[in-house]
Amino acid sequence: MVNDPFKALSHPIRRGIVERLAAGPATVGDATAGFGVSKPAISKHLKVLEETGVVTRVVEGRTHRLSLEPDVLSVAADWMDRQRALWGRLFDVVDEYLNEREPK
Amino acid sequence: MVNDPFKALSHPIRRGIVERLAAGPATVGDATAGFGVSKPAISKHLKVLEETGVVTRVVEGRTHRLSLEPDVLSVAADWMDRQRALWGRLFDVVDEYLNEREPK
DNA sequence: TGTACTGTTAACCTAGTGGTTAACGATCCG
């Protein structure tokens, strides 16, 4: 099991799937077409996204409808926001430090 | 080479290092103490963060001073923000859809 | 000088990731 949204997003295909689902729910075929890999490979990526809770699945007949689960990924986004706020505060200090140590 | 901020952040130790550096520049020892792994392991994590451009290093005698590089990680944060904005717009639609299909 | 300290490199090992092909399960539809 994965259970780590950052790990779930660490692969470009999975980020691509998330981007597509952000435009609206879609079937597996629709959400994953054009990545240039086989269906089993896609199936594994979806499994990761589902285990992490990023994506949810509703079976409808022979197709599966995928949707995003915003709450889970917002944890990662919040982490990002927090870090970025800290960087903002820190940037001048770091800059000053580097200029002191290695004046061009 | 890695060159992918999401991959760089996909490991909890690397996120921990970034969190510490967000509080200010630090030496390798200071920034990486308490993770319960050996020094070579830390050295590899730092290499990943450096290759990705997330962390920069200045050698000072026998110690190395690490700092964050806000610009690079802000790319990842922007991606997050964009996704979150889309989710916000999308949330009601998905919710409505699910309620239609599977009324409790 | 020699010894302690900071950090990296080298060599190696294990487990996991990401991909494949082949086969299957279930559903829709003529």
Added chain:
DNA sequence: CGGATCGTTAACCACTAGGTTAACAGTACA
């Protein structure tokens, strides 16, 4: 029923990630 479609599972393979120990390089300092 019988075939096409959607998607998964099984078995396998190559490569990478993350960890270890041992040795090394450079710097500080008594």
